[in-house]
Amino acid sequence: MSLLTEKKKTNFDDEKLSKAGLKAFFEIAKLWKLSTEEQLLLLGMRESERSTLFNWKREPKKLPKDTLERISYILGIYKSLQILFPDEELADSWIKKSNSAELFQGQSALDIMKRGSVSDLFIVRQYLDAQRGGWC
Numbered sequence: 139m140s141l142l143t144e145k146k147k148t149n150f151d152d153e154k155l156s157k158a159g160l161k162a163f164f165e166i167a168k169l170w171k172l173s174t175e176e177q178l179l180l181l182g183m184r185e186s187e188r189s190t191l192f193n194w195k196r197e198p199k200k201l202p203k204d205t206l207e208r209i210s211y212i213l214g215i216y217k218s219l220q221i222l223f224p225d226e227e228l229a230d231s232w233i234k235k236s237n238s239a240e241l242f243q244g245q246s247a248l249d250i251m252k253r254g255s256v257s258d259l260f261i262v263r264q265y266l267d268a269q270r271g272g273w274c
Contacts, residue, residue, distance in 0.1 A: 156201040159209040160194050166216050169230045170248075179252045180212060180259070181205055204256065211259035215247070218266035241265050 167177050178184070178191060182204055193199075201209075215233075223229035233248045242250060247262045 152206075153200045156206065157198040159201065159206055159213075160198040162213055163209050164195060166212060169216075170233050171230075172248075176248065176252060179254055180208060182208055182254065182256065208256055208259055211256070211263045214263045215251075215259070215266055218263070218270055221270050222266065239265070 163177075163181070172180070174188065174191065175185070178188065181191070183191060219229040219232055220226070223232060234246050236242070236244050236246055238244065241261065247265075250258050251262055252258075
């Protein structure tokens, strides 16, 4: 088999990664006091997929790549907030507070993130990384 046709192998077990990602997501959702509807929107799910969300809470499954990407951005947002705001309560409540920064135009970060596109999660993550002096 040539190098061009050989299937690329990764060191990641998608199922383990999915389980860990979901566990972290649901913990963050609890800290941020997210409603079920907000959780669905952040994960890129429709209201009709509500039962899937509840099934994932009980028994995590291998997730689609899009969902893993979304969770990755949410984890990064959470981490950045914990770095920027040493007060955990302030860090967790920031997500729902209106923001006067040009990006937000008076909306909260959660309002931006709930628009439904994975790029909206990226934008909030990028903003927070820039605020803490990281790469953007």
